[in-house]
Amino acid sequence: MAPHLNIVPSMFVLLLLFISASKVQSDAFDVVAKFGAKADGKTDLSKPFLDAWKEACASVTPSTVVIPKGTYLLSKVNLEGPCKAPIEINVQGTIQAPADPSAFKDPNWVRFYSVENFKMFGGGIFDGQGSIAYEKNTCENREFRLTLCTNALIQDITSKDSKLFHINVFACKNITLERLKIEAPDESPNTDGIHMGKSEGVNIIASDIKTGDDCISIGDGTKNMVIKEITCGPGHGISIGSLGKFQNEEPVEGIKISNCTITNTSNGARIKTWPGEHGGAVSEIHFEDITMNNVSSPILIDQQYCPWNKCKKNEESKVKLSNISFKNIRGTSALPEAIKFICSGSSPCQNVELADIDIKHNGAEPATSQCLNVKPITSGKLNPIPCSGPVPKTPSAIRLKHTNKFNAIVINIFIHII
Ligand SMILES: *[C@@H]1O[C@H](CO)[C@@H](O)[C@H](O)[C@H]1NC(C)=O
Ligand SMILES: *[C@@H]1O[C@H](CO)[C@@H](O)[C@H](O)[C@H]1NC(C)=O
Ligand SMILES: *[C@@H]1O[C@H](CO)[C@@H](O)[C@H](O)[C@H]1NC(C)=O
Numbered sequence: 016m017a018p019h020l021n022i023v024p025s026m027f028v029l030l031l032l033f034i035s036a037s038k039v040q041s042d043a044f045d046v047v048a049k050f051g052a053k054a055d056g057k058t059d060l061s062k063p064f065l066d067a068w069k070e071a072c073a074s075v076t077p078s079t080v081v082i083p084k085g086t087y088l089l090s091k092v093n094l095e096g097p098c099k100a101p102i103e104i105n106v107q108g109t110i111q112a113p114a115d116p117s118a119f120k121d122p123n124w125v126r127f128y129s130v131e132n133f134k135m136f137g138g139g140i141f142d143g144q145g146s147i148a149y150e151k152n153t154c155e156n157r158e159f160r161l162t163l164c165t166n167a168l169i170q171d172i173t174s175k176d177s178k179l180f181h182i183n184v185f186a187c188k189n190i191t192l193e194r195l196k197i198e199a200p201d202e203s204p205n206t207d208g209i210h211m212g213k214s215e216g217v218n219i220i221a222s223d224i225k226t227g228d229d230c231i232s233i234g235d236g237t238k239n240m241v242i243k244e245i246t247c248g249p250g251h252g253i254s255i256g257s258l259g260k261f262q263n264e265e266p267v268e269g270i271k272i273s274n275c276t277i278t279n280t281s282n283g284a285r286i287k288t289w290p291g292e293h294g295g296a297v298s299e300i301h302f303e304d305i306t307m308n309n310v311s312s313p314i315l316i317d318q319q320y321c322p323w324n325k326c327k328k329n330e331e332s333k334v335k336l337s338n339i340s341f342k343n344i345r346g347t348s349a350l351p352e353a354i355k356f357i358c359s360g361s362s363p364c365q366n367v368e369l370a371d372i373d374i375k376h377n378g379a380e381p382a383t384s385q386c387l388n389v390k391p392i393t394s395g396k397l398n399p400i401p402c403s404g405p406v407p408k409t410p411s412a413i414r415l416k417h418t419n420k421f422n423a424i425v426i427n428i429f430i431h432i433i
């Protein structure tokens with residue numbers, strides 16, 4: 016501080032500091048004003064964004080990168096930490112990916128890597144311009160990825176037409192995703208809304224997800240996660256898994272999903288593991304207060320998950336499922352099999368609870384419930400009556416239509432990157 020300021024009354028000094036600090040924050044790292052970005056929809060935002068990030072990240076006081084209103088083209092950006100102080104990105108504009116997926120080989124479109132104490136907000140839109148990729152069904156797809164991030168808040172952001180998973184959270188801790196809007200067409204392949212793996216303390220709150228694949232998918236090593244107030248659909252519902260396909264997968268434990276509305280999706284609350292292959296563990300998964308509207312399979316444990324029939328169909332899953340509950344789940348199903356538990360014969364599901372379930376089939380036949388290798392603990396009013404339906408035989412082929420053809424490829428990309 017300049018010496019002459021010592022004589023000024025302290026309140027005034029504080030006020031001055033406050034004014035100058037907020038001024039610095041609001042314009043110092045504006046990509047248009049300071050870093051030459053153009054909101055013309057064709058000049059690449061990549062360099063201005065990265066330059067602004069680098070300066071903001073090096074700042075020893077909290078800083079904000081601002082992307083003002085307007086439309087920007089962004090080929091890719093890799094935002095790396097750690098930063099010297101907390102950092103924010105205020106995204107007001109619309110950021111578009113190049114429409115042609117073959118233009119870039121890198122699977123990362125927007126990537127945050129090793130950033131702590133970070134916040135992104137502002138009502139902006141990340142537009143993956145996925146329509147060409149969806150048509151070509153190409154593997155050269157890209158996404159919004161957070162890796163090794165800690166203490167982050169992402170709020171009031173829209174992600175539309177991603178070319179792959181919309182948001183991929185990997186090896187992060189204490190991340191809150193709140194009031195997000197995620198949109199992609201019903202038929203778009205692999206456009207999981209939010210996927211996560213090997214992360215702890217991720218919260219997904221008050222968000223609206225419409226997509227072609229899982230609204231939220233939870234991969235191995237996810238712990239202590241809260242999902243609430245989500246509207247999901249169209250899409251494939253909220254899924255734990257798939258698990259058991261790869262070696263050394265870490266347990267999934269402590270996931271609470273509550274107060275969600277799932278509409279017109281192929282699945283609602285689902286846990287899926289591959290038959291045969293590798294072991295793993297899933298425990299303390301609690302679905303509560305969920306409304307299902309015309310969901311094909313509202314409550315589903317599928318330990319014979321077998322997309323495109325490429326699995327060891329005649330083997331039992333080695334993934335152990337325990338302490339799982341479905342409570343206060345109401346609404347309608349599009350297929351009669353409203354509750355389906357297909358557990359492993361070699362490690363049956365343990366402590367699966369059903370309480371206060373009321374699901375009506377949207378059709379002439381009543382809703383049914385099927386069970387294999389599980390004895391659910393029940394309470395409250397239950398419709399359909401648990402395990403009252405026929406025992407499922409080889410269910411693997413049934414869901415072919417809805418399965419995710421390229422899941423394995425996606426996971427491979429994943430492993431390659433780690
Ligand atoms: C979690 O992250 C938020 C920022 O999103 C931060 O305010 C909070 O202190 C963090 N919690 C812990 C336990 O570090
Ligand atoms: C459930 O979510 C709705 C918004 O989707 C919210 O208004 C309501 O307060 C939530 N209820 C609880 C018990 O969290
Ligand atoms: C569900 O899907 C049907 C047909 O695809 C459509 O007519 C209906 O409007 C959808 N319902 C909602 C609530 O989106």
Ligand SMILES: *[C@@H]1O[C@H](CO)[C@@H](O)[C@H](O)[C@H]1NC(C)=O
Binds near residue numbers: 377
């Ligand atoms: C329910 O979903 C099926 C497809 O899964 C669709 O054909 C049907 O129109 C939907 N019904 C309603 C009432 O939305």
Ligand SMILES: *[C@@H]1O[C@H](CO)[C@@H](O)[C@H](O)[C@H]1NC(C)=O
Binds near residue numbers: 338
């Ligand atoms: C399941 O819950 C029981 C008691 O409720 C507990 O003793 C056991 O450790 C739990 N199992 C797992 C794998 O969390």
